[in-house]
Amino acid sequence: MVETPVTNRIAERKLRDKQSRRAQIISVARRIAELEGWPSVTVRRLSDEISYSQPVLYAHFGSREGILTAVATEGFQELGLAMEKARKRLKRGSTVQSVADAYLEFAASSPALYEAMFSLNLSVPFGDAATPSELRFAFSQILELFQERSSKPEVLSELFWASLHGIAELTRTKRLPPSRQKERVRALMELFNFQKRKQHRGQTLFAD
C-alpha cells in the first residue's frame, strides 16, 4: 500500500511530538538533578512534571538509567562543543590553557550533568565500536591539541584528560578547596607546556 501525503504528515507530526516530549523529559531530569540531586529524579516525579503516566517514560527510554544516559550523552555533546569553541577562538594564552579552562568551567557550572557523565554508573560505551559520536567528538577536541606536538598524542591526550577530570571531580565532591583552583590550573599548564622547551636526550614522549 502506498502512503498518502496525509498519512505522511500525520506520521511526521507524531514524530515531532515524540521528539519534543523526549527532549522535555531530558530537560526536566536535568533541571531537577541540578537543583536537588539525582536521587530526586524519580520516574514518578518526572511523569508528574510532564503530565504523563509512568509507562510513557518507559516507552521512550526503557528504564530510568536510559533517561540518565540520554542526559549524559547530551552533556558530552555540549562539552565537546565548548572545547571546540575554546580551541578555535583562542584569544590569549595557549590553546591548551583555553581548552582546560573551558573543560573546568563546564564541570563547575553543571555539576549534576558532569556527575551523570562520569560518576553515575551508566553503561555508556567508551572506546569501542558502539561509542556514541558525541563522545568521540568530545575526546577528539583534546586529541587535536596534542596531534602535532607530540609523538604519542593519544597518551598525552589521555593524561591531560585524566588530569582535568581529576581536578573537576575532586573539586565537585569537595575534596579540593576551590580557593587554590587557579594555581592548580596554572601548575598544570606549566607541566603541559614543558614539552615546548624541554631539551631531552633519548626517547621521550614529547616531540621537539
Place this chain on the structure above:
Amino acid sequence: MVETPVTNRIAERKLRDKQSRRAQIISVARRIAELEGWPSVTVRRLSDEISYSQPVLYAHFGSREGILTAVATEGFQELGLAMEKARKRLKRGSTVQSVADAYLEFAASSPALYEAMFSLNLSVPFGDAATPSELRFAFSQILELFQERSSKPEVLSELFWASLHGIAELTRTKRLPPSRQKERVRALMELFNFQKRKQHRGQTLFAD
C-alpha cells in the same frame, strides 16, 4: 556505685563482641561490593550474611550510608599505608614514581573500595575540622613528596593527586584502555620530574 571486676570483664567482652561484629559487617560489605557491585550490598543481604536482623545493623551504623562510609574510611587507611610504604622503601626510581604506582595499584586491585572512597556520594568530610585522621594521613603521604621540592607543596600535591585520581577513575570506569596505562604513568612522571631540571626565570611553582 563502684563497678566490680566482673562487671568490667562483662563490659569488655561486650565491647569486643560489638567491635568484631562491626568489623564483620564491614568485611562482608566489602566482599559483596567487590564481587557483585555496591547495589548488591543491601541491608537485608548483610543481615542475612551475619545472621542478625536488620535493626542490629542500624544500631551499629545508623544507616546504609554509614556502613559504606565505614568501608570508605578503611579504604583511606589502607591507601595511606600503601603510599607510606612505597615512599619509604623506594628501591629504584623516584619516590614520586613509587607512590604513583602504589596509588594506581591500590585503585586497580580494589575497584569497589576505591569507588566507595571517591565515587559514591557519601558525606565524608574533607579539608575541615571534622576530616577523619585516615584521610589526613593519606593525603599527607602525597604532600610529603613535594614538601621540599616545591615552593607550593599544596598546589603540586593536589594536582598530582588529581592526576592520579583521574587516571584511576577513568580506568576503573573503562574510559581509558588499560593497554596504554604504563605509558600514561611514564608521561606523568616526565611531567612531575621536570621540576628537577627545569631552568626557569621569574616566579614559578617549582623550586630550584
Place this chain on the structure above:
DNA sequence: TCATTAATTATAGCATTGCTAGATTATTTG
C-alpha cells in the same frame, strides 16, 4: 458518517529497598 481497527495512555499493582515502632527474648542485677 460511523463502526472497526490500531495506537496511545492510564490504572493499579508487584517486588524490592531503606528504615523503624513495638513485641520478645536473653542477660544482668539485687
Place this chain on the structure above:
DNA sequence: CAAATAATCTAGCAATGCTATAATTAATGA
C-alpha cells in the same frame, strides 16, 4: 528467683523501579 535492663527480632511502612492489563483516543475504510 524476680525485677530490671539490654539485646534482638517480627512485622510493617513508605518509596522506588517497573509492568500487565484495562481504558481511551486517534486513524482507517465502507
